[in-house]
Amino acid sequence: QVRLQESGPGLVKPSETLSLTCTVSGGSISDRNWWGWVRQPPGKGLEWIAEISRTGTSYYNPSLMSRLTISLDKSKNQFSLKLNSVTAADTAVYYCARGIGAADYWGQGTLVTVSS
């Protein structure tokens, strides 16, 4: 059974960088083509953030692209997200997931609050 687990700080100050890591267990990150991040502001809908392939090709949401970096570490079976210059609008539950547009495995999500 594949499992994904997000990790990272739950509180980030405005203008700083949000850094999250997703650790994959029960399977190899090389087993599937795409791995990605989705976020959900409190009480609101889902927003796709970014996706990375097992070969390192990445795609970003154009609305966030200038602030985003997604990376992959096959040796650790992890992929990571960095979002810089955060504001209160970036407060959300951040999910990592497997797959493009048909994500069959998800992490439980981690709430990241942007506040001073």
Place this chain on the structure above:
Amino acid sequence: EIVLAQFPATLSLSPGERGTLSCRASQSIGNSLAWYQQKPGQPPRLLIYDASSRATGIPARFSGSGSGTDFTLTISSLELEDFAVYYCQQRSNWPPLTFGGGTRVEIK
């Protein structure tokens, strides 16, 4: 960017009733549409991919149909655990992948 409109925003039904949820794309996306179910405090759960294929372990009461711009998720007979929020998502023309705004299915 492809915009997905879901309607109705809220669907009030009783257990045992049939639920019909709609998703309309701003341009043709072929059959590149998925449906997810989300309950409070949980991640989304994949129900349907490629418009009509049920994901692993999804009960047969869930079915998807449609192509092009108009799609439907049907729950043939609602059970208590089906009351949740449902999202559609397209992967035809990306980035960005986009989600609809969601339909809340509530107990009448």
